[in-house]
Amino acid sequence: MLQYLIRHGESVSNVEERVQGQADVDLSELGRRQAARVAARSRELVASAPGNDAPWEIWSSPLRRARHTAEMIAAAVGLPLHIEERLCELHAGIFQGHLWADLETQFPEAVAQWRSGDVDYQIPGGESRAQLAARGHEALQALAARNVSGMIVVAHGGVLTAALGSLLGRAHPLLASAAQRPFTKLPALANASLTLLEWPGPRLISFNETAHL
Numbered sequence: 001m002l003q004y005l006i007r008h009g010e011s012v013s014n015v016e017e018r019v020q021g022q023a024d025v026d027l028s029e030l031g032r033r034q035a036a037r038v039a040a041r042s043r044e045l046v047a048s049a050p051g052n053d054a055p056w057e058i059w060s061s062p063l064r065r066a067r068h069t070a071e072m073i074a075a076a077v078g079l080p081l082h083i084e085e086r087l088c089e090l091h092a093g094i095f096q097g098h099l100w101a102d103l104e105t106q107f108p109e110a111v112a113q114w115r116s117g118d119v120d121y122q123i124p125g126g127e128s129r130a131q132l133a134a135r136g137h138e139a140l141q142a143l144a145a146r147n148v149s150g151m152i153v154v155a156h157g158g159v160l161t162a163a164l165g166s167l168l169g170r171a172h173p174l175l176a177s178a179a180q181r182p183f184t185k186l187p188a189l190a191n192a193s194l195t196l197l198e199w200p201g202p203r204l205i206s207f208n209e210t211a212h213l
Contacts, residue, residue, distance in 0.1 A: 001144055007192065019103070034069075059081075061154065084143065087156075093126025110124060133165060134166065
């Protein structure tokens with residue numbers, strides 16, 4: 001089974017350099033253009049997939065930046081959209097909604113603990129990296145067990161990189177740096193990028209493709 005993982009298009013908070021977490025922000029103008037391009041590419045991928053007479057599905061995080069990206073893909077492919085709550089981004093707790101530039105001044109101790117790399121450190125009012133990875137792993141694995149030949153999953157940079165690190169191991173050559181630092185100012189996955197997993201396995205076929213943009 002082919003599982004295409006897509007990060008949402010650029011959001012308003014991406015432009016503002018603001019911590020999003022689970023804040024429900026929308027796409028920017030560029031993000032909408034990116035979503036249209038990844039939608040066109042998704043249509044090509046589904047049309048050319050082996051056994052394309054078998055069912056495909058489209059799944060998304062419920063947050064608007066992902067859902068609106070997924071809605072454009074669903075319209076282009078001609079399939080209904082399904083929502084999976086476990087695909088939400090990391091809950092960034094007290095960091096959520098603040099500018100990246102202000103974090104060290106406003107929350108110096110919490111930022112220092114987060115940047116220490118402790119995967120079990122839980123942002124006050126939010127989640128830890130370990131919790132995020134477990135949630136993302138569980139979501140992708142559960143979706144991969146569905147009786148379809150392929151699916152498109154639209155979510156967020158943090159949850160997708162954390163899930164990939166958990167599923168494939170952080171030592172994987174493509175993930176060695178990315179999987180250990182979900183929720184960073186420069187996420188490993190580009191907006192509207194494509195990553196492909198093949199199940200059972202999973203096996204990573206491609207990572208962070210952006211040529212369609």
